[in-house]
Amino acid sequence: MGDKKITVTVVVNGTPTEVETNVKAALHSLVSKALEQSGSAGQSTDGWELRIGDLPADLSGKPEDYGLEDGATVFLNLKAGVGG
């Protein structure tokens, strides 16, 4: 039996996109898919911050580690670039 799949709404820089993911897949893949679907394909995931329940998430973690359920909303935003 395959692992459970869920659909998560990822709000990328303010724009929501729905992404299907496996609860046991690393969050890296969720972020990569969200970037691809939102027209930001090819960007390194290192420059982005994923927040689940308003806390920054470790992208090597899995959706199930964060209790992500089907229909959940998470937020993906660009990190602060080099400034100053």
Next chain:
Amino acid sequence: MQATDPCVSRVKFERELGEFVAQRQHHEARGWFLVEAAFPLVFLIAAGAQPRLLLFGLLLDYTDYDAQPPSVKFVDPFTREPYTAARLPIPPLLRARPPQHVGIPGLPAPSQAPQDPQPLLQAHSPDDVIFLCLPGVREYHDQPGHSGDVWDRHRANGAGRLSTLISIIHKYGVEPVSLQVEMRPQLSIVASNAPL
């Protein structure tokens, strides 16, 4: 100055605003409140969570957007007067930096030297208006020192988007803020009613 077709700027302004409003509940739970929005201006206020305190106002100007990035000003939430460095009521959005590797002759391995946090809010003097020193912000790209880092390099990747700006300002300017109360009891001897 508005050089772009105003219709284009207005449509993109409405998109930014619409995305904020669609996630309004999320933003308000984090302490971000939309006070006013009329092209080309958006006025937001930011509040801290613990304790619940009004921290600052944020005035964004989308004139000529997105041929130019939005202007972002930290302002007094009551008067909308831009803050100078001396009057800024919060720390200047400090971002930690990794330690620097320093090779010292005579030592077998490079040692690590800690670096001071980098302020994302900067000014040239205490009486100057502060600006957010970040790609995607008009004031950053207008600085002569950043003439080599043009807006077009950042426009497509999401820099300067309202959601991104709020996310970064929240991380460095709202989340780390807490209230510190200093109690300094003072004793002095005073006379009550003067006797006849």
